[in-house]
Amino acid sequence: MENTVKKQIVVIGAGITGLVAAYRLLRSGFSVVLLESTLQLGGMAASFHLGDQPLEYLYHHIFTSDRYLIDLAEELGIDHELAWYSSREALYINERLYPFVTPLDLVRFREIPFSQRIRTGLTVLHAAGLTEWKAFESCTAAEWLSRQGGRQAYEKIWQPLLFAKFEDDAEKVSAVWIWNKFKLRGHSREKTGGRSKLGYMAGGFGTLVTKLADRILAMGGRIYLGHTATDILHTPDEDRRFTVSCILGNCHMVQFNADGVIATIAGRQFANITGNLKLSKAYAQQVFDLRYKGNLCVVLRLKKSLSPYYWTTVCDRLPFVVVVEHTNLTGPERYGGHVVYLSRYLDAASPLWTEPDGEIFRLFTQALSRIFPDFTPDDVLDWRLRRTRYAQPVIGREYSKHMPAMDTTIPFLKLAGMAQIYPEDRGMNYAVRLGQQAAEAMKRDCMAEGNP
Numbered sequence: 001m002e003n004t005v006k007k008q009i010v011v012i013g014a015g016i017t018g019l020v021a022a023y024r025l026l027r028s029g030f031s032v033v034l035l036e037s038t039l040q041l042g043g044m045a046a047s048f049h050l051g052d053q054p055l056e057y058l059y060h061h062i063f064t065s066d067r068y069l070i071d072l073a074e075e076l077g078i079d080h081e082l083a084w085y086s087s088r089e090a091l092y093i094n095e096r097l098y099p100f101v102t103p104l105d106l107v108r109f110r111e112i113p114f115s116q117r118i119r120t121g122l123t124v125l126h127a128a129g130l131t132e133w134k135a136f137e138s139c140t141a142a143e144w145l146s147r148q149g150g151r152q153a154y155e156k157i158w159q160p161l162l163f164a165k166f167e168d169d170a171e172k173v174s175a176v177w178i179w180n181k182f183k184l185r186g187h188s189r190e191k192t193g194g195r196s197k198l199g200y201m202a203g204g205f206g207t208l209v210t211k212l213a214d215r216i217l218a219m220g221g222r223i224y225l226g227h228t229a230t231d232i233l234h235t236p237d238e239d240r241r242f243t244v245s246c247i248l249g250n251c252h253m254v255q256f257n258a259d260g261v262i263a264t265i266a267g268r269q270f271a272n273i274t275g276n277l278k279l280s281k282a283y284a285q286q287v288f289d290l291r292y293k294g295n296l297c298v299v300l301r302l303k304k305s306l307s308p309y310y311w312t313t314v315c316d317r318l319p320f321v322v323v324v325e326h327t328n329l330t331g332p333e334r335y336g337g338h339v340v341y342l343s344r345y346l347d348a349a350s351p352l353w354t355e356p357d358g359e360i361f362r363l364f365t366q367a368l369s370r371i372f373p374d375f376t377p378d379d380v381l382d383w384r385l386r387r388t389r390y391a392q393p394v395i396g397r398e399y400s401k402h403m404p405a406m407d408t409t410i411p412f413l414k415l416a417g418m419a420q421i422y423p424e425d426r427g428m429n430y431a432v433r434l435g436q437q438a439a440e441a442m443k444r445d446c447m448a449e450g451n452p
């Protein structure tokens with residue numbers, strides 16, 4: 001009798017990782033409950049409607065080497081929705097905009113001495129071809145980049161870039177992190193001309209999110225939006241091993257019993273809901289020590305285009321660190337205007353984090369007109385701001401020694417958050433892989449118990 005009852009797995013978080021984990025578990029014959037605290041699927045890849053067109057709150061593209069995501073799109077029959085575009089990039093530095101579209105642009109980049117331009121180009125090329133990341137683990141990106149490309153190149157180009165993502169932690173970030181960025185971009189360049197090739201889905205990546213959710217529901221999975229998991233209790237003597245408590249928007253509590261739990265959330269969020277479990281002290285500490293930067297992202301719909309570039313990195317100290325003109329990748333036709341994202345990573349303790357939306361919009365648009373003097377606030381048709389508390393894990397030196405394993409110290413309890421993507425960095429492609437790995441890890445525990 002017992003073997004005919006499907007094992008029930010509660011998956012916490014309906015971002016890409018949670019959706020993929022739920023989909024894979026259902027395909028392997030589990031019963032699945034998927035809990036999501038917000039009222040939307042997709043997590044950081046969630047979308048809203050701009051007119052009748054879905055668009056991500058946060059800019060998203062993929063690289064040609066993003067095999068896990070591309071293979072999943074094929075499996076789900078939506079690979080034909082993926083289109084590949086040539087991307088144009090630029091650097092804003094010392095109040096000037098420099099194109100960085102082909103390798104020749106680096107040669108022409110007069111902000112650093114010629115020899116350091118060549119060394120910088122060689123560093124990027126060389127890093128893209130390296131496969132052995134362990135050699136970089138004990139080194140910070142700052143040390144490695146200044147050694148390879150020269151101090152001025154580091155201070156002018158790389159330091160502002162690291163600061164842009166990690167602020168005060170910039171100098172602590174591991175060389176493995178920056179090496180991965182070079183590798184991804186290197187692999188996603190066209191064979192001729194050296195321009196980046198980036199992928200985007202018709203209907204945005206919401207197409208992938210919706211397809212996964214449809215498949216989950218079609219296989220009998222249950223998805224609960226507006227359900228925030230607040231506590232996991234271990235109940236080994238009951239019918240099922242765990243009880244997961246949830247709070248709903250109207251403050252009601254509900255509970256779900258589970259044979260296994262996969263949490264696809266940030267370390268602190270996991271620590272908050274597992275306080276009543278007997279995780280080993282060492283494991284709980286590793287989880288608690290995970291650090292993340294938050295992100296503020298303003299998306300604007302504009303009457304006119306700002307520049308020919310898709311991606312402009314801002315090296316000068318402005319309130320945002322990147323300008324992404326999405327419609328320079330995909331074309332503006334479907335959005336009724338030009339879509340531009342302005343993004344800033346920061347600590348949640350930073351005063352800017354708690355500024356009102358209108359003030360952040362004002363600061364960001366004011367700075368935008370310094371880069372693009374033709375831009376005025378009158379060009380804005382509409383806008384919105386997204387705050388993401390756990391947006392980017394801080395990856396320090398020797399990270400492999402500090403990263404918590406997906407297998408927690410309690411069987412059938414898995415942690416699969418984006419801080420466990422290493423040596424690569426977070427991204428939808430690796431979220432797909434993480435979701436698959438989490439489902440596999442759960443299956444392994446069942447096999448070990450002699451109950452596939």
Ligand SMILES: Cc1cc2nc3c(=O)[nH]c(=O)nc-3n(C[C@H](O)[C@H](O)[C@H](O)COP(=O)(O)OP(=O)(O)OC[C@H]3O[C@@H](n4cnc5c(N)ncnc54)[C@H](O)[C@@H]3O)c2cc1C
Pocket residue numbers: 012013014015016017018035036037038042043044045058059060061062227228229230264265266269273295297343388391392417418426427428429431
């Ligand atoms: C500004 C920005 C730009 C990005 N651009 C790109 C890009 O161009 N290309 C790319 O591939 N990737 C990009 N990413 C990264 C990508 O979005 C993420 O790697 C991916 O979406 C992470 O998915 P996830 O499921 O692991 O996490 P999340 O998307 O964070 O999902 C976790 C989910 O768990 C939910 N949750 C949290 N706590 C609870 C709880 N207690 N109970 C229930 N639910 C809970 C959250 O609401 C959330 O929906 C970008 C990220 C940012 C911040």
